[in-house]
Amino acid sequence: MRIGVVTFPGSLDDGDARRAVARAGAKAVPLWHGDRDLRGVDAVILPGGFSYGDYLRCGAIARFAPVMAELIPAASAGLPVLGICNGFQILCEAHLLPGALTRNVGLRFINREVRIRIESAATPWTSGYAPGEEITVVLKSGVGAYAASAATIAELEAAGRVVARYAGENPNGSAGAIAGVASERGNVVGLMPHPEHAIDPLTGPGGDGLRFFMPALTRRAA
Amino acid sequence: MARIVVDVMLKPEIHDPQGEAIAGACRRLGFGEVISVRQGKRFEVELDDATEAAAGRVAELAAELLANPVIEEFTVHPAR
Numbered sequence: 001m002r003i004g005v006v007t008f009p010g011s012l013d014d015g016d017a018r019r020a021v022a023r024a025g026a027k028a029v030p031l032w033h034g035d036r037d038l039r040g041v042d043a044v045i046l047p048g049g050f051s052y053g054d055y056l057r058c059g060a061i062a063r064f065a066p067v068m069a070e071l072i073p074a075a076s077a078g079l080p081v082l083g084i085c086n087g088f089q090i091l092c093e094a095h096l097l098p099g100a101l102t103r104n105v106g107l108r109f110i111n112r113e114v115r116i117r118i119e120s121a122a123t124p125w126t127s128g129y130a131p132g133e134e135i136t137v138v139l140k141s142g143v144g145a146y147a148a149s150a151a152t153i154a155e156l157e158a159a160g161r162v163v164a165r166y167a168g169e170n171p172n173g174s175a176g177a178i179a180g181v182a183s184e185r186g187n188v189v190g191l192m193p194h195p196e197h198a199i200d201p202l203t204g205p206g207g208d209g210l211r212f213f214m215p216a217l218t219r220r221a222a
Numbered sequence: 223m224a225r226i227v228v229d230v231m232l233k234p235e236i237h238d239p240q241g242e243a244i245a246g247a248c249r250r251l252g253f254g255e256v257i258s259v260r261q262g263k264r265f266e267v268e269l270d271d272a273t274e275a276a277a278g279r280v281a282e283l284a285a286e287l288l289a290n291p292v293i294e295e296f297t298v299h300p301a302r
Contacts, residue, residue, distance in 0.1 A: 057290055064287075093290065100292040102232075107239050147236055147293055173237065 001026040001217060004041035006071075008033040008062045012049035013084065013196060017213075020196040021045070024213035033065040043080040043124070043215050044071060046087025048140065048194055058101060058143045059089035068094060080124040080215050081188045085141055088180070088190030097181055097190045098156065099148030101141075105173025109142040113205045114193055115167040116179045120160050123186045128211030134167050135208035138197040146174040146181070146192065156181055163189055224269045224276040225301035230289045231262035263288075266301060 003021045005028055007014045018028035029041050033051075038044065051062035062068070068090075075081045075096050083091040091097045104110060113136050118129040129135070148156070153175050156162050164180035172192075180191035195209025232238050241260040248256040265288050269276050281298045289296040 056288070060287065060290065092292070098292075100290055102236060102293060103239050105237065105239050107243055145237070149235075149292075173239075 001043070001215075002029050002039075002041045003027070003213070003215070004029045004031040004038055004044045006031040006033060006044065006046050006067055008049070008051035008065060008090075010049050010051045010053055011047050011086070013047040013194065014049070016194075016196040017045050017047040017084065020199045020210065020213045023199050024210055026213065031067055033062070033067050036066045036070050038067070038070050038074060038079075042217050043082070044074075046081065046083040046090050047196070048085030048087060051086055051090065054143070057089075057093065059086060059091075059093040062086075062090045063093040072096065075183075075188050078185060078187050080217065082125045082212065082215070083188075083190040084194055084196065085144070085192055088192055089143065091188060091190045096188045097183055098152050099146055099175075099181065101143050101192070102145045102147045103143050104141070104145050104171075107142075110144065110171055111138075111140045112171075113137070113198075114139040114171055114179075116164045116193060117167045118163070119165050120163045120182065120186075122160065123163055123182045123189050124215040124217060125189045125191075125212050126163055127216040128214055135195075136198060136205045137193040137195050137209050138204060139171055139193040140197070141172070141192055144172045144174070144192045146176075146178045148175060153178075159184070161186075164191060164193075224272050226267045226269065226277055226280040226298060227301050228265040228267065228280060228284045228288050228296055228298050229262060230265070230284070230294050230296045231260060233293060233295055236293045 021028035170177040195212040198204040198209035245259040
């Protein structure tokens with residue numbers, strides 16, 4: 001399995017994402033924002049960071065990068081795509097996911113471990129978890145509060161497209177304590193906290209995040 | 223050449239913690255009559271197009287790039 005990890009100007013967590021992919025047993029393929037080429041990968045990760053310095057809005061400029069001209073139609077056609085943190089923001093700006101990320105309530109940049117509950121295992125990225133399973137990952141964002149219209153939130157909840165939710169306290173004011181959502185087909189997932197920082201007890205809070213990097217590609221045919 | 227201004231504001235229903243922090247600072251500064259502050263953005267766009275179509279083009283640009291219609295609304299008007 002070959003999983004592409006896109007590097008934008010200002011990406012920070014592309015290295016950790018590639019490392020997580022390799023640790024999970026897949027081949028990490030570096031993808032470059034300026035190339036209109038997905039190099040035939042089976043899935044793509046948009047990593048965290050501050051692409052284009054978060055100028056204008058987080059993810060607003062990365063959305064128009066040449067690589068996105070290939071990624072957007074591929075994702076619409078079913079390619080599994082995981083956006084983490086800034087990657088989630090980019091997917092929202094690209095309209096591959098509904099809603100938007102807004103500034104944290106309380107304005108503080110949050111950098112700590114959080115418990116999240118996997119609400120849906122029906123995506124290629126979360127199929128390694130049991131629905132309702134709680135895991136510890138790392139929240140590392142200033143613009144992480146998920147926002148969408150009440151109608152959109154109701155639709156996401158009803159369709160089981162809320163993929164992950166903060167367990168216990170809502171750290172950033174996200175609507176419905178939502179930490180991650182999926183596209184209508186389920187192949188595109190955005191997640192605000194960072195599973196790639198939780199793949200090894202030596203360098204993070206544990207290994208709970210690793211299963212995100214073993215996407216179930218067989219689901220594409222379903 | 224035309225100069226067109228785009229004002230972008232968060233939609234009223236979107237929480238604006240930056241505006242709230244500014245309102246708090248206003249009151250600490252002695253402006254106790256300040257009830258609320260909402261923070262927005264202003265863009266001044268210069269175009270090589272002096273025709274009436276310029277404002278329409280900028281509105282297209284605002285809808286696609288300068289504002290995120292999910293959380294923001296915008297107005298377009300000529301610069302003074």
